[in-house]
Amino acid sequence: MGGAIVGVVALGIGLFVVLLIIIVAGMYNGLVRARNETKNSWAQIDVQLKRRHDLIPNLVETVRGYASHESKTLEGVIAARSQAVAAPTVDAKIAAEGQLSQALGRLMVVTEQYPDLKANTNFLALQEELTSTENKISFARQAYNDAATTYNTRIETFPSNIIAGNFGFKPEPLFQVQDEKERQAPQVKF
Amino acid sequence: MWEAIESNRRRSRWIVAGMAVLLVLLGAAVGGAVQPRTGPVFGVGAALFLWFILWLVAVFQGDQIMLLVAGARKIEKSDAPQLFNVVEEMVIASSLGKMPDIYVIPDDRPNAFAAGRKPETRVVCVTSGLLKMMTRDELQGVVAHELGHHKNGDPALMILLGVMMGAIVLLADVFLRGTFYMGGGRRSRSSKDDSGGLQVILLVLAIVLAILAPVLAQMMYFACSRRREYLADASAARFTRYPEGLASALEKITVQASGGRKANRVLAPMYIVNPMEALAAVGLFSTHPPTTERVQLLRSMGGGVGYVDYDAAFRKLTGKGVIGSRTLAEDKPEQARAAVPEAPGVAAAAPDTREQIVERSREVTKMMGRLDGMTMMRCECGVGIKVPPGSTWPSIPCPRCGRDNPVPGK
Numbered sequence: 001m002g003g004a005i006v007g008v009v010a011l012g013i014g015l016f017v018v019l020l021i022i023i024v025a026g027m028y029n030g031l032v033r034a035r036n037e038t039k040n041s042w043a044q045i046d047v048q049l050k051r052r053h054d055l056i057p058n059l060v061e062t063v064r065g066y067a068s069h070e071s072k073t074l075e076g077v078i079a080a081r082s083q084a085v086a087a088p089t090v091d092a093k094i095a096a097e098g099q100l101s102q103a104l105g106r107l108m109v110v111t112e113q114y115p116d117l118k119a120n121t122n123f124l125a126l127q128e129e130l131t132s133t134e135n136k137i138s139f140a141r142q143a144y145n146d147a148a149t150t151y152n153t154r155i156e157t158f159p160s161n162i163i164a165g166n167f168g169f170k171p172e173p174l175f176q177v178q179d180e181k182e183r184q185a186p187q188v189k190f
Numbered sequence: 191m192w193e194a195i196e197s198n199r200r201r202s203r204w205i206v207a208g209m210a211v212l213l214v215l216l217g218a219a220v221g222g223a224v225q226p227r228t229g230p231v232f233g234v235g236a237a238l239f240l241w242f243i244l245w246l247v248a249v250f251q252g253d254q255i256m257l258l259v260a261g262a263r264k265i266e267k268s269d270a271p272q273l274f275n276v277v278e279e280m281v282i283a284s285s286l287g288k289m290p291d292i293y294v295i296p297d298d299r300p301n302a303f304a305a306g307r308k309p310e311t312r313v314v315c316v317t318s319g320l321l322k323m324m325t326r327d328e329l330q331g332v333v334a335h336e337l338g339h340h341k342n343g344d345p346a347l348m349i350l351l352g353v354m355m356g357a358i359v360l361l362a363d364v365f366l367r368g369t370f371y372m373g374g375g376r377r378s379r380s381s382k383d384d385s386g387g388l389q390v391i392l393l394v395l396a397i398v399l400a401i402l403a404p405v406l407a408q409m410m411y412f413a414c415s416r417r418r419e420y421l422a423d424a425s426a427a428r429f430t431r432y433p434e435g436l437a438s439a440l441e442k443i444t445v446q447a448s449g450g451r452k453a454n455r456v457l458a459p460m461y462i463v464n465p466m467e468a469l470a471a472v473g474l475f476s477t478h479p480p481t482t483e484r485v486q487l488l489r490s491m492g493g494g495v496g497y498v499d500y501d502a503a504f505r506k507l508t509g510k511g512v513i514g515s516r517t518l519a520e521d522k523p524e525q526a527r528a529a530v531p532e533a534p535g536v537a538a539a540a541p542d543t544r545e546q547i548v549e550r551s552r553e554v555t556k557m558m559g560r561l562d563g564m565t566m567m568r569c570e571c572g573v574g575i576k577v578p579p580g581s582t583w584p585s586i587p588c589p590r591c592g593r594d595n596p597v598p599g600k
């Protein structure tokens with residue numbers, strides 16, 4: 001009789017443990033998925049920044065052909081680009097990419113004064129590519145922020161926070177809009 | 191986060207279940223009217239078999255048939271760089287992951303739709319009229335709306351519901367026609383066994399069901415479709431961070447979209463605005479909410495772009511919410527971005543200049559010509575000449591100045 005009770009209790013405990021393991025594994029996998037999505041979104045930002053770096057030499061050459069005495073602005077863009085490419089840390093990179101955005105913005109304002117340039121099909125194609133790349137950078141940041149927010153919320157809220165704490169899931173930083181001016185106009189203006 | 195449009199998922203499951211019950215009931219009643227004892231089982235089997243066959247066709251051939259019917263052409267980046275870029279941007283913003291195939295329909299009425307049940311077969315389709323008419327921001331809004339449909343899983347759901355509705359309509363139609371043509375003969379034959387009374391009751395029941403079921407099924411289908419339009423609008427605002435883009439695109443589309451030559455009733459729910467009736471009264475049988483209401487909602491989000499802001503605008507207009515509470519809880523408030531000016535010195539909110547519209551039309555016309563295999567030439571006097579594919583003329587005289595223009599490659 002006593003043996004039967006022990007058996008039932010043991011079975012109950014066994015079932016409970018199995019259930020617990022399944023729940024914990026599910027939460028763990030969910031956290032890993034959320035973290036991977038965050039990492040993918042971060043990689044997407046890098047892809048787009050790289051694309052922008054690749055576009056710039058071509059753009060500078062095209063503009064130089066029509067607006068040779070704007071060399072100061074052009075030099076500014078080239079310098080900002082090499083700084084962004086060489087930036088060693090994430091913080092330095094964010095700052096350098098910001099500089100590059102501003103330099104490109106100045107260049108685009110300058111090109112307004114050259115109607116021949118604005119009629120050049122090659123330039124128009126490059127301009128569309130640049131607009132789109134700038135958009136993609138900001139949309140990629142937005143997607144990263146969304147993914148990171150979801151991930152961070154899971155880390156902080158019960159019950160997944162217990163698992164996150166035990167397995168060393170760390171919250172990811174969010175992109176902050178640098179200042180009010182950038183919030184107003186995240187795109188390069190043409 | 192976005193797939194957690196939870197309460198709508200649950201609601202959709204109820205609608206699917208409701209349709210399934212309707213289909214089974216109709217099958218049983220029709221079967222019972224023909225043969226009271228074994229008929230119901232046979233009827234249910236036949237109804238499910240019909241549904242299954244339609245489902246197979248829809249799943250394996252539906253998108254291709256639809257694109258073929260609409261005369262769509264697939265484009266690559268080199269054909270329409272801006273359209274391709276805008277889709278890429280929205281794929282990033284929506285974190286959909288995989289680029290959908292992009293198709294253009296040669297049709298001057300502006301419209302767009304999303305199709306494809308699985309991530310690998312996703313399609314975004316726009317008309318050439320849309321490309322001619324929209325600024326970059328507006329095009330982005332429309333594309334974001336279509337990708338919003340994909341993100342919310344709408345094409346799959348609408349195919350499932352559409353097929354069920356189709357099975358119900360078909361079954362009811364066949365039964366009613368059959369009853370009217372040969373009803374008399376069957377009744378006299380069945381009165382020979384003792385189940386005559388039961389059979390009459392079943393027959394009346396089946397006729398009533400056959401009349402009511404298609405109506406009910408369509409009401410469910412359209413209610414679901416309308417709700418999904420609101421959700422896709424909310425997603426578009428969220429993805430683009432610029433509700434005004436879609437709002438002004440919708441305004442432009444409504445003025446132009448009426449009288450779809452190639453669109454038909456079955457395809458109607460797939461489009462961004464209903465191509466059948468641009469300003470039709472919204473009722474239980476319209477696939478889309480009234481466009482004026484959608485524009486008003488997008489414009490009363492109070493500078494925000496989140497699901498929270500859309501839901502608040504919806505609540506203010508109708509007194510009910512439209513987005514599930516879990517999605518709202520996880521959403522974080524976001525500010526709208528500034529418009530991207532189309533041209534120097536032109537505020538983005540200002541209407542297009544005439545030159546911009548003409549230039550865009552010309553570009554799109556050229557692109558459609560190239561997609562059709564036309565050769566594009568320009569005479570020295572400035573006249574553009576389109577040479578159809580398969581033309582054997584070695585040169586073409588200019589219609590304005592009479593100069594002979596050699597056809598390249600001939």
